[in-house]
Amino acid sequence: MIKIQPSTDLDPWEIPGALVDDLSDPSNGNLISTVSGAKRVEEKHGTGCTVSENTETNAQKSVKSREVASTDEFSQLSTASRPSESDAEDIGEKEDILYNVAEVTEEGQRIIIARGGEGGLGNVSTSKDSRKTLTAKAGLTQDISNADDYDSDHSSLSAAGLPGSETVLLLELKSIADVSFVGMPNAGKSTLLGAISRAKPSVGSYAFTTLRPNLGNLNFDDLSITVADIPGLIKGAHQNRGLGHAFLRHIERTKVLAYVLDLAAALNGRKGIPPWEQLRDLILELEYHQEGLSKRPSLIVANKIDEEGADKVYDELKRRVHDVPMFPVCAVLEEGIPELKAGLKMLVNGEVSCGLCLDQILLA
Numbered sequence: 001m002i003k004i005q006p007s008t009d010l011d012p013w014e015i016p017g018a019l020v021d022d023l024s025d026p027s028n029g030n031l032i033s034t035v036s037g038a039k040r041v042e043e044k045h046g047t048g049c050t051v052s053e054n055t056e057t058n059a060q061k062s063v064k065s066r067e068v069a070s071t072d073e074f075s076q077l078s079t080a081s082r083p084s085e086s087d088a089e090d091i092g093e094k095e096d097i098l099y100n101v102a103e104v105t106e107e108g109q110r111i112i113i114a115r116g117g118e119g120g121l122g123n124v125s126t127s128k129d130s131r132k133t134l135t136a137k138a139g140l141t142q143d144i145s146n147a148d149d150y151d152s153d154h155s156s157l158s159a160a161g162l163p164g165s166e167t168v169l170l171l172e173l174k175s176i177a178d179v180s181f182v183g184m185p186n187a188g189k190s191t192l193l194g195a196i197s198r199a200k201p202s203v204g205s206y207a208f209t210t211l212r213p214n215l216g217n218l219n220f221d222d223l224s225i226t227v228a229d230i231p232g233l234i235k236g237a238h239q240n241r242g243l244g245h246a247f248l249r250h251i252e253r254t255k256v257l258a259y260v261l262d263l264a265a266a267l268n269g270r271k272g273i274p275p276w277e278q279l280r281d282l283i284l285e286l287e288y289h290q291e292g293l294s295k296r297p298s299l300i301v302a303n304k305i306d307e308e309g310a311d312k313v314y315d316e317l318k319r320r321v322h323d324v325p326m327f328p329v330c331a332v333l334e335e336g337i338p339e340l341k342a343g344l345k346m347l348v349n350g351e352v353s354c355g356l357c358l359d360q361i362l363l364a
C-alpha cells in the first residue's frame with residue numbers, strides 16, 4: 001500500500017533540487033511508516049518528489065535516512081533503494097518508508113534518482129585464448145577438456161555486469177504562482193481571475209466547475225504577478241473530500257493567499273455558509289494540510305457585493321474579521337478590481353504582510 005503525504009518540510013520558496021536535509025526524525029512529515037509485508041521499492045516524486053521507500057526496521061530507517069541526506073546523492077539513493085537480501089531476511093515486521101526526493105522546478109534541472117547497472121564485459125572478453133591465459137595465471141592445472149565448465153562460470157562473472165537500482169516514482173505536479181485564489185466552490189474565483197487578467201477560465205453556476213488550476217498574469221508597469229485560480233475547497237478537503245489533496249497541494253507553492261468569499265452564499269434562502277465561516281473552514285483545511293500554510297501573506301476578497309443584501313453581510317464580515325486587508329468586489333461586473341490589484345501587488349512586493357489565523361475571526 002502506498003501512502004502519500006505531501007512534503008511538509010520543504011520550503012517552496014527555497015532553491016529546489018536538494019534532498020531533504022534530515023529525514024531521520026520520525027515526526028518529520030516526509031517519513032511515514034506503514035506496516036506492510038511486501039518487499040518493494042517505491043518512490044513518490046512530486047515537484048516535491050517523494051520516495052516511498054522499501055521495507056525496513058526503524059534502525060534501518062534512520063540509517064537510510066542519513067544516507068539519503070548525505071551529499072552523495074548518486075550512490076546513496078541507489079543504496080537506499082536496494083537493501084541487501086540478508087537485511088531483508090532479517091526483518092520480521094516490515095515497513096514502507098516514504099519521503100521526498102527532490103523538487104524539480106527549473107527547466108533543465110536534473111536529478112539522479114536511480115543508478116544504472118555496471119556494464120558487463122560481454123562474451124568477447126572471454127575468448128578461449130584469454131580464458132586459457134587466465135587459467136594459467138591462476139595456476140590452475142585444470143585439464144583442457146574441462147575448460148568449458150570453467151569458462152562458463154568465469155564468463156558469467158565478467159560478462160553479465162551488475163543490475164542497476166530500481167525505483168518507482170510518483171510525480172506530483174504543483175502549480176507555481178505568486179497568488180492563489182482560495183475559496184469554496186462557486187465563490188467566483190474563476191470569474192475573478194477573468195476579471196483581473198486576460199485568462200478565460202470556465203465559469204459555471206455549479207460547484208467544481210474548475211478541476212485544474214487556471215493561471216493568469218497580472219501585469220503592472222514594473223511587475224508581473226502570476227495568479228492561480230485553485231479549484232474549490234470544501235470542509236474535509238485535507239481528508240481528500242472533493243479531491244482536496246489534489247487541489248490543496250497547488251497552494252503549497254504560493255506566496256500570497258487571496259481568500260475569495262461568497263457574500264451571497266447564505267443570502268435569500270440559499271443554503272450556503274456565511275463568509276466568516278467559509279473563511280474559518282478554509283483556514284482549517286490549509287492548516288490540516290500543511291501546518292503554517294495559512295500564515296502566508298493574505299487578503300480577503302468579498303465577492304458578489306452586487307447581490308441584494310450583500311453589503312450588510314460585508315459589514316458583518318468586517319466586524320468579525322480583523323487585521324487583514326479586505327476588498328469588496330463584484331467579479332462579474334469587474335467592480336473593485338483596481339483596488340484589489342493594488343492590494344495584491346503590495347502583498348507580493350512584501351510592502352505589507354498579514355497572515356491569517358482563527359483568532360482573527362469572531363465566530364460567535
Ligand SMILES: Nc1nc2c(ncn2[C@@H]2O[C@H](COP(=O)(O)OP(=O)(O)OP(=O)(O)O)[C@@H](O)[C@H]2O)c(=O)[nH]1
Pocket residue numbers: 183184185186187188189190191192202203204205206207208209210211230231232233303304305306307329330331332333
Ligand atoms: N452575482 C454575482 N455572481 C457571481 C459573481 N462572481 C461570480 N459569480 C457567479 O458565481 C458562479 C460561480 O462562479 P465561478 O467563477 O465559476 O466560481 P468558482 O469559485 O470558480 O467555482 P469552482 O470552480 O466550482 O470552484 C457563476 O454563476 C458566476 O457567474 C459576482 O460578483 N456576482
Ligand SMILES: [Mg+2]
Pocket residue numbers: 189190191202203209210229231232
Ligand atoms: Mg472555478
